[in-house]
Amino acid sequence: MAIYLKRGATAQAKADRDRSVRDTVEGILADIETRGDDAVRDLSIKFDKWDRDSYRLTPTEIQDCIDQLSGQDLKDIEFAQTQVRNFAQIQRDSMKDVEVETLPGVVLGHKNLPLNAAGCYVPGGKYPLLASAHMSVITAKVAGVPRVVTCAPPFNGKPAPAIVAAQAMAGADEIYCLGGIQAVAAMGIGTQSIAPVDILVGPGNAFVAEAKRQLFGRVGIDLFAGPTETLVIADEIGCDGELAATDLLGQAEHGPDSPAILLTTSEKLARETMAEIDRLLQILPTAEIARKAWDAYGEVIVAENDEEMVRIADEIASEHVQVMTRDPDYFLNNMTNYGALFLGNRTNVSYGDKVIGTNHTLPTKKAARYTGGLWVGKFLKTCTYQRVLTDEASAMIGEYCSRLCALEGFAGHGEQANIRVRRFGHRDVPYAGRAEPLVAAE
Numbered sequence: 074m075a076i077y078l079k080r081g082a083t084a085q086a087k088a089d090r091d092r093s094v095r096d097t098v099e100g101i102l103a104d105i106e107t108r109g110d111d112a113v114r115d116l117s118i119k120f121d122k123w124d125r126d127s128y129r130l131t132p133t134e135i136q137d138c139i140d141q142l143s144g145q146d147l148k149d150i151e152f153a154q155t156q157v158r159n160f161a162q163i164q165r166d167s168m169k170d171v172e173v174e175t176l177p178g179v180v181l182g183h184k185n186l187p188l189n190a191a192g193c194y195v196p197g198g199k200y201p202l203l204a205s206a207h208m209s210v211i212t213a214k215v216a217g218v219p220r221v222v223t224c225a226p227p228f229n230g231k232p233a234p235a236i237v238a239a240q241a242m243a244g245a246d247e248i249y250c251l252g253g254i255q256a257v258a259a260m261g262i263g264t265q266s267i268a269p270v271d272i273l274v275g276p277g278n279a280f281v282a283e284a285k286r287q288l289f290g291r292v293g294i295d296l297f298a299g300p301t302e303t304l305v306i307a308d309e310i311g312c313d314g315e316l317a318a319t320d321l322l323g324q325a326e327h328g329p330d331s332p333a334i335l336l337t338t339s340e341k342l343a344r345e346t347m348a349e350i351d352r353l354l355q356i357l358p359t360a361e362i363a364r365k366a367w368d369a370y371g372e373v374i375v376a377e378n379d380e381e382m383v384r385i386a387d388e389i390a391s392e393h394v395q396v397m398t399r400d401p402d403y404f405l406n407n408m409t410n411y412g413a414l415f416l417g418n419r420t421n422v423s424y425g426d427k428v429i430g431t432n433h434t435l436p437t438k439k440a441a442r443y444t445g446g447l448w449v450g451k452f453l454k455t456c457t458y459q460r461v462l463t464d465e466a467s468a469m470i471g472e473y474c475s476r477l478c479a480l481e482g483f484a485g486h487g488e489q490a491n492i493r494v495r496r497f498g499h500r501d502v503p504y505a506g507r508a509e510p511l512v513a514a515e
C-alpha cells in the first residue's frame with residue numbers, strides 16, 4: 074500500500090473552485106453573445122486594463138514586435154518552430170486517406186479534410202508563453218487550415234513582442250491582442266469585427282479552459298487544457314533529490330493552481346526531494362508562485378513497486394509524466410493514462426514545453442483518460458464516403474438493408490432500399506423486402 078508523505082487540495086476545495094470559475098465564465102459568455110465587440114472591450118479593460126479601437130494588430134505593429142527581438146531570439150524561435158513543424162508534418166504524413174472495395178462492387182473511403190478556420194489561444198497572463206504559438210498555429214497550418222486566428226493577452230500593458238513574433242513567424246493570418254474569456258469567446262462566438270472560427274485550441278488558465286469547454290458543441294475544441302500538472306515517477310537509480318525537486322518546481326511555477334506530484338518507490342528519495350524543494354524555494358526567482366502551488370497541490374507518494382506506480386499514475390492521469398527510474402520503458406509499455414511521457418533523466422517537461430518538437434498543449438484534470446494532446450489530427454476531420462459500382466452490389470446490400478429497416482420499423486428507410494432492389498436486382502434473387510412500389514390505398 075502506498076504511503077502519502079504529503080497530500081494536495083481536497084476534492085471539495087477543487088470542486089468549489091471549479092464552480093466559481095464556471096459561474097464567472099457563464100456570465101461573460103452571455104454578455105459577449107448579446108453585446109459583441111462592446112462587451113469584449115469592457116472585459117478587456119476590466120481584466121487586462123487594455124483598451125483599443127481594434128484589438129487586431131496591424132502589419133506595422135507586428136513588424137515592430139519582431140524588430141524588438143535580438144537575432145539570437147529570432148534564431149531560437151525559428152529552431153523551436155522547425156522542430157514542431159517537422160514532427161507535425163511526420164504525424165500528418167502518418168494519416169492516410171483510404172479507399173477500399175470492402176465487398177465486390179462496394180467502395181468505402183475516408184478523407185482527412187482540414188477545418189476552414191482555427192482560433193489559437195496563446196496564454197500570456199503570468200508569462201508571455203510564446204511556445205504556445207508554435208504549438209497551435211504551426212500545427213494548424215501543417216494540417217492545411219486556411220484561416221488561422223490567434224489571440225494573446227497584453228503583457229505589461231502592451232502586446233508581448235516575443236509572442237507576436239512567434240505568432241507571425243508561425244504563419245497566423247489574423248493576430249489579436251486579447252486575453253482570457255473575452256478572447257476565446259470573440260473567436261468562438263464571433264463579434265461584429267471577428268468572424269467566428271470552427272475550432273478553438275490552445276492552453277490557458279482555468280478561465281480559458283472553462284470558456285472553451287462551455288463553447289464546445291457550438292465550435293470544436295482541441296481538448297481540456299487547463300492549469301499545468303506534472304507527475305515525476307522516480308527511483309534511486311534513475312533520479313536524485315535535486316533532479317526530482319527541480320523538475321517538480323519547474324512546472325509548479327506555471328501558476329498557483331498547478332499540481333506537482335512525486336511518485337517513488339524510495340522513501341529516502343522522497344524525503345531528499347522534499348528537503349531540496351524547501352531549499353530551492355528560497356532561491357528560485359519564481360518561488361512565490363511555485364510555493365503556492367506546492368503548498369496547495371503538491372503531493373509525495375511512496376509506492377511499493379513499479380507495478381503499483383503504474384496503477385497510481387494511471388489513476389492520476391497527469392498531463393505530464395516524467396519517468397526517471399531504472400527502466401523507463403516499463404512505464405511506456407504499461408501506462409495508459411498520460412498527456413505526454415518524458416522517458417529517462419536526459420529529457421524533461423521543459424524540453425517538451427519549449428523546443429523539442431512534441432506538442433505542449435496537453436490534457437489536464439484527468440482528460441488524459443480519453444484524449445492525447447493537441448496534434449495535427451485535431452485540425453482534420455476524417456470524413457467518409459461511399460459508392461456502389463454494380464447493380465448486383467446495390468441489390469445485395471439493399472436486401473439486407475430492407476430487412477434490417479423492417480426490424481427497426483423504419484418504413485421510409487426500408488423504401489430507400491426497396492426501390493433500388495426493384496431497379497437493380499435480378500428477378501431470380503430471393504428477396505424478403507417489398508417487391509412492388511408503394512401505392513396510395515384505394
Ligand SMILES: NC(=O)c1ccc[n+]([C@@H]2O[C@H](COP(=O)([O-])OP(=O)(O)OC[C@H]3O[C@@H](n4cnc5c(N)ncnc54)[C@H](O)[C@@H]3O)[C@@H](O)[C@H]2O)c1
Nearest residue numbers: 196197198199226252253276277278298300301327434435
Ligand atoms: N495544459 C496545457 O497544455 C498548458 C500548457 C501551457 C500552459 N498552461 C497553463 O496556461 C495557464 C496560463 O495562465 P495565465 O493566467 O498566465 O494566462 P492566460 O492567458 O491563460 O490568462 C490570462 C487572462 O485571464 C483573464 N483573467 C484573469 N483573472 C481573471 C478573473 N478573475 N476572471 C476572469 N478572467 C480573468 C484575463 O483576461 C487575462 O488576460 C497556466 O495555468 C498554465 O499552467 C497549460
Ligand SMILES: [Zn+2]
Nearest residue numbers: 301324327426
Ligand atoms: Zn511547463
